[in-house]
Amino acid sequence: MTSSYPSDSAISVRSLHSESNMSLRSTFSLHEEEEDTEPQVFAEQPSVKLCCQLCCNVFKDPVITTCGHTFCRRCALTSDKCPVDAAKLTVVVNNIAVAEQIGELFIHCKYGCRAVGMAGKPGAYEVDPLGCPFTIKLSTRKEHEASCDYRPVRCPNNPSCPPLLTMNLEAHLKECEHIKCPHSKYGCTFIGNQDTYETHLEVCKFEGLKEFLQQTDDRFHEMQLTLAQKDQDIAFLRSMLGKLSEKLDQLEKNLELKFDVLDENQSKLSEDLMEFRRDASMLNDELSHINARLNMGILGSYDPQQIFKCKGTFVGHQGPVWCLCVYSTGDLLFSGSSDKTIKVWDTCTTYKCQKTLEGHDGIVLALCIQGNRLYSGSADCTIIVWDIQTLQKVNTIRAHDNPVCTLVSSHNMLFSGSLKAIKVWDIVGTELKLKKELTGLNHWVRALVASQNHLYSGSYQTIKIWDIRSLECVHVLQTSGGSVYSIAVTNHHIVCGTYENLIHVWDIESKEQVRTLTGHVGTVYALAVISTPDQTKVFSASYDRSLRVWSMDNMICTQTLLRHQGSVTALAVSRGRLFSGAVDSTVKVWTC
Template identity: 90%
Template structure:
């Protein structure tokens, strides 16, 4: 017969908590004054018999079967955590079987596991010990011992509110006759102790009240003299007992406002939660802004470095061209180092991409149209500043054209506005098309406007525009119009049509490749067009035969411009790839590439040998040759 563990009880009967009779047991205790409850089942004085060590052959699971199950995801239904063992001793109602004790720590198993040698140990013991105490084999955890864990979970222990430490040494305890009379299964210990009637609590009204048991709290609250009004947080100073509390509520001025006060509290709480969320969002945005600022600074530094390298390379190229000038002349190629272009200055002021440019050469005025629905007038001769901002369109300004002292602007709002160049005032507005006006050009007192599958011809009569004719037979948007002395050139999808300027009849059609035609330029000897798919096609103006296709851009060629001198002709091309290329039409080669804009270059204009470029970065830049850099315009920044 096993030795007794803990006090001797005269009887064991089911407790008052009948709903858990299998979990709780109530004892009529008759302990003597010397009765003790011992925590450790392996103390010498508890009278336990030595634990016999089972042989490997006695194990219920062989080593081979354990290894085969080592990959299974098993979890014990009961685990005695180390923290629980350290902070809350377990006092068993009856002596546990020696088979439920670990041979390494001599205590009841805590999270039992089976090792490769076939024995069972606590998980912590197995992980912290090198060798098995039985056969000195190396300890390696294989699987949880679920069966042993469940047996330990079925053991009965005393509620922690039913015993007290005994004087005389650690690990000894005695029954508290005034404490909890229940013994409970180890697996339900936490659940019971949370709801135990013998759990000490404090008076919620006044912390200075003496400690209470949970079972006595309700009675204490009826007699407590420190009951506060539930509206004390709003300023009510009442403190009394249960009788005066009921009377006070009938008279309390805050009681009638309790719904309003509760709603206010709820609203205040919601605002606090919202404010906390906003603070988190602001902190996140600030961190992102800081990162973006750092990245932007780094990009600006890299960009400035690249520009410096580019300028240095261009200067070196100019020197190389001078050195090899003699060799170039032998190849019938004329290079003038003064024709190397550099950025002379930048006009800044638009709040959106610049889509069109036009120059009034008589007064040295530059007009720029933008997505911000305005036209800015720039002085390019004296002040180099914006003289005025013209407003009147309700859409993006897509086209500009000058005839005499009149400026014509076309917009995505389908209108053409007539402006007086001298006064810079609007003098007329015409509803020109049913779709956006994409391009404008004038010749022989006529204005030509291009839109979707349509070109309208207008007679210019003072400030009025009289519709003369509509040119048809176009297959797509007309984005490019150029007028010469005798012909009008229009570009649409893979087609350039040439119209007689007087009869307004189509006299020739040029077929292109590379998608829609976005730009056209005409020199003394060539017709040049830029297309959607990066190409520049060149035709002979007399024979209308295509002579070359120029490549190099990696985006749509939005604009073309021509500067001609008695010695040579240069064509400038502006592209989606943010570059501006300079082409020598004598040998059809690119002589220079300018990369000064931060966005797609969309518009070009030429006046008195000067070139102006507008871009999606909302700026207008002034590329100039080395010779022209001596002019005052270099002060623009």
């Protein structure tokens, strides 16, 4: 942009060079026309030595070329030949001396200049007698203009106010009719002039709280910083957890391969198995620690009362534990096992086996309590009725042609699940009388749950909902993930665990599927529910040897429990306690 000056006190010059002669013009510009975006009006004529021979303007970013002449950097880079000796132009070094001389030139403040509409010179400027009267060094221009009294500003109260000069801003603010309350960000809607503003502050409900509000803002800012740090910590912990899970998966795969060659090298496999268990134990401890820290990040503040811990282990079975049942009236726990027995445990004081019930010829797969009777189902296809008071067998019934997989009681009826069938038994004293057989099931019925007036049954990729009074199927839920191995019903949801590691969740009213919970890497054998007025938790037990705790409020896993050395196959709850049975032949009790 070029600039011209009609007065003697402020002259803008522009140089004109030719091969034989150099003459000064009356205007100069510090920048090239296409780049200069601000007025450049010099107080005195710059020396011709400070003018570029290519663009005829005062040097901008002067550089010395290989021919020894000085040009603007852009001129040197965009021109092919030197106008003096026709040499090819190549930049060598910055001309610091010339740049310092140019910085010492005096110009008028841009707020003391105005545009001149001269023909052919749309970008010309002259001194504005009504503007800033100061002349300043070019090198200090930005410092002066940033604080110049003639700099145009906008009213901070209302952008609609007319433009102001900096020197007039203070006076305007005293008369401005759009002054906002300093507490407007908290919701105060006051807008007025200086007089009403001062009166308003005396009655503003936020004024008395300003220190508290400021402290709240400061605390909120600190919390934001803390939250950002926690997000980083969570991301780091998730990364570590993923790597540990991959390592654990790899170790399990290695273990399976070693089992395949058990007959060939029993001695070597035993050594490898012991080494794996040591590594797995270390990984499990580290994984539990990481999960606890991760849960603290997800849940916000750490509440130790919500963390479940293993409080004891029941040892006595000679084979995997497949089912559990709690008799809360007498603080008794019943467990069924592959050793064909049912053990009775004291859950109140000693945690010791009170008695072993024998009578089945096959694996005990299901247990159920109705009143003072215990019902057990087995792979021997029978149901045995036991008196809980005497712990004696009182009846045996040949119930199915196939193993009895599951039992549940409701409305003085006992329901037993087997291959493609559910039988409904009327409970009459110690007798069981067949009332009806529910058919139309496509596979093994491994899960039965009775809740209020409905019976929920799980088979291959299907959950059927039956009306207990009419014993008719009233709804069918289609699932994925293979056979349904477990079902739980809460006040708001229907939950099922599948063969292929998934946990599906449906809304109990609309019967619409709302979520699929993932995390297990093995069949979900069992589900259990603990509900309080504040929250509902669902526990899942899996082939992967872990138990997971799920918050049904936000559908996330809040804890992973790792203590069993084998697949976790059965769950039971009583008085806020969780009992888990596993293939490692033990039963563990968990409490907060």
